[in-house]
Amino acid sequence: MSVLVVIPARYASTRYPGKPLVALTGATGVASTLIERSWRAAMSVQGVDRVVVATDDDRIARAAEGFGAEVVMTAPECANGTERCAEAHAVLGSGYDVVVNLQGDAPLTPPWFVEALIEAMQTAPDADIATPVLRCDGATLNGFLADRKAGRVGGTTAVFDRNRKALYFSKEVIPFIGTAYADDAAETPVFHHVGVYAYRPAALADYPSWSTGPLEQLEGLEQLRFMESGGSVLCVEVDARGRQFWELNNPQDVPRIEKMMAEMGLE
Template sequence: MKEAISAAGAAAAAALIALWGWRKKKGSRKRKRDRVIGVIPARFQSVRFPGKPLVKILGVPMVVRTWQQACLCKTLSKVIVATDDDRIAEACRQEGAEVVMTSVSCANGTERCHEAVTKMPGEYDIVINIQGDEPLIDPHVIDDTVKALQESPDSVYSTACTPLAHEDVDTRVRVKCILDKFGYAMYFSRGVLPQNKDGQVRAYPSPFQDRPYLLHLGLACFDRAFLAQYCKMPPTPLMLMEDLEQLKVLENGYKIKVIVVEHEAHGVDEPEDVTKIEEKMRKLGLPSRAAALV
């Protein structure tokens, strides 16, 4: 009897060792994940800014401006707008954008991206969620975020951050991030992050001594298989507390690869931000019916 138990134990141990070796080998091999789709989720309803996707930025709907920027990317095989609103769909189609209609029951942009890609023909390895309220998003930042995931086989998600000026650290609409020394996300928060015992916003040892706080730019680049799994996961405590979807990734033990770029964020959170965006576009010399960066 003891010999049978011993043999069974040895067999189980051998199986675990083999499985561990397979996972290690699998994790060390770079997966190409070349087929990439960019999705811009857009909904009409917004607590702070109803109808935001259709607000005109120098005569062009904001969501269209974002789509135009995304179309300049080199890594994206396709760019679509995902919405449940006929007004948004019509405005995008008039400008040439491909639109996928999604359910009104989507709880957030991530679920909307997943549903839209599920309805698309063809297979994709990576899905990048591009927020529609960044009409001046740099295509290079999108490309670099995609490449970060492609080059990090141990990650299921990648995103981008940029140094944040001290005067903006206390702003709740600015999501902050902290990283480990290998470039993986440790945490995201709407509060001051990192915090210190005296509660003061000040420099701390980092590669960015003048602007050590990091602003999350909002790009969410998913491994396609993980995105389907993510949407089935129940909400997590920190995700609900901070109202930040990416925390569910970390709370479930998965890795998020982060790139740090020099990029001036131009997100539209409130109506007064529209004027700031238009002023910036005029300084860049952008005509009213174009969105290419110079």
């Protein structure tokens, strides 16, 4: 199975302009940009044939080429990372069985998360797209609840059926649990959606032609377009193996991620 990993990155983020070029300091005190750390994460995945950064911004392109990444320039009109991946894949041409979208704001993504998606696409031929979900412990869930109370988006949650087919994704905490968890280590019924996607090339190519539905507009979650258009989204439960995980969504996330990198000994 031939696998292409695309890292979509744009400068003009609404919540955090210039986010891909934000410097993060690791355990050794060395600072590297968010986009470089995301590229390193992609390069560590086993079973991948090619990794590219897809952007519409010359500053990001220069930075990426500076640390050795292959860059594909895409249109500024791309509404989200999936559209940018679709354009990058079209530019590069066919020949890939799976296209992975490893978003440029998730430098802590463990390689086995992506490897699990690639394996799932091999064993679940009916899935148009696969994406990882991670069961929240009490501490993570309480962090999500605190962020929502403060008006911040701390993470996306997912619900799915017994066959792991996605039912819904939301920036709210779903399902409703009623209260915070007193035990930080407790397992909860809430699943954190990890913003990584593995697509069938045909479904990815169709995606930009589908109209944006009301749920995607309300939530601002690109994967909902697949669901609103009748596509099948497979949720793949992954194991953190003690690894902390967080996406960089807001400026307030920078010290949180740096603290996690220090605790895990990540450079």
